[in-house]
Amino acid sequence: MSDDLAARLREQGLRLTPQRQLILRAVEELAHATPDEVLAHVRSQVSSVNASTVYRTLEVLEELGLVRHTHLSDRAPTYHSTREHEHVHAVCRRCQAVTSYDPGLVAPVVERLAADGFTVDVGHLAIFGVCGDCARAESAPPPT
Incomplete structure (x- = not known):
């Protein structure tokens, strides 16, 4: 470094x-x-x-x-x-956990945009949603 x-x-x-x-x-x-x-x-x-x-x-x-x-x-x-490999960020809106994914995950979107002449900065890409842990906790029956 x-x-x-x-x-x-x-x-x-x-x-x-x-x-x-x-x-x-x-x-x-x-x-x-x-x-x-x-x-x-x-x-x-x-x-x-x-x-x-x-x-x-x-x-x-x-x-x-x-x-x-x-x-x-x-x-x-x-x-x-930048020592880390380039990655896409998935961000949970509930717990704010950030998970990194290989850029290949969004390859079809990147390729489609490239066909229109648009270059995607994959490392800047963040996808927001709800992580599996939060989704499971939300759907779990209430404690008795």
């Missing part, structure tokens, strides 16, 4: 700072995290990092192609590492 980060920063004339390293590591460890969740994770290690540093760093990391964002709620964007 650090070597890739350092190389990409140098290419842009930027420095490798401890904050940038911590923030990228936090995104990788959290898998899917909002800037506030990244901030809380980083602050558990170094209390001196502020919110604006996290937001600016996430923007830089995204420009460098080291993280991506998607919208998994109506809140802030959620970031994940």
Whole structure:
């Protein structure tokens, strides 16, 4: 992680700072995290990092192609590492669980749109619904 980060920063004339390293590591460890969740994770290690540093760093990391964002709620964007394989996000509207699926799941839709000249950003795709656990809990008979 650090070597890739350092190389990409140098290419842009930027420095490798401890904050940038911590923030990228936090995104990788959290898998899917909002800037506030990244901030809380980083602050558990170094209390001196502020919110604006996290937001600016996430923007830089995204420009460098080291993280991506998607919208998994109506809140802030959620970031994940590009080291993960590209994936589609399924988000439960009840429990907010996020499950990652292989992009092949939506291949017919992607191919149909591509036939019309539209290129889909699969990693940005989020499908909302109700997960199996929540659906089963909802349909279970009430306890006696």
